[in-house]
Amino acid sequence: MKVDFSRLDMEKRMETLKGKSLEALKTLTEASGPGNDFLGWVDQPVDYDKEEFSRVLKAGKK
DSSP: OOOOOTTOOHHHHHHHHHHHHHHHHHHHHTTOSTTGGGOGGGSTTTSSOHHHHHHHHHHHTO
16 A cells, blocks of 8 residues: 655644644633533633642641
8 A cells, every 4th residue: 555645745734733732722812612611620720729739748647
């Protein structure tokens, strides 16, 4: 089996994917898409209850 990749325009494909990716990122960060009320996980790494996390770590050491 031979696959002919010569007709693929990878530069054009990458630009298309880049545009779609940036559009998706904007929708996600602006919480402007459907299901935007389920995006609490987006800020989780920086916006979490640090006191609760500390208690969990302390309990885990017991």
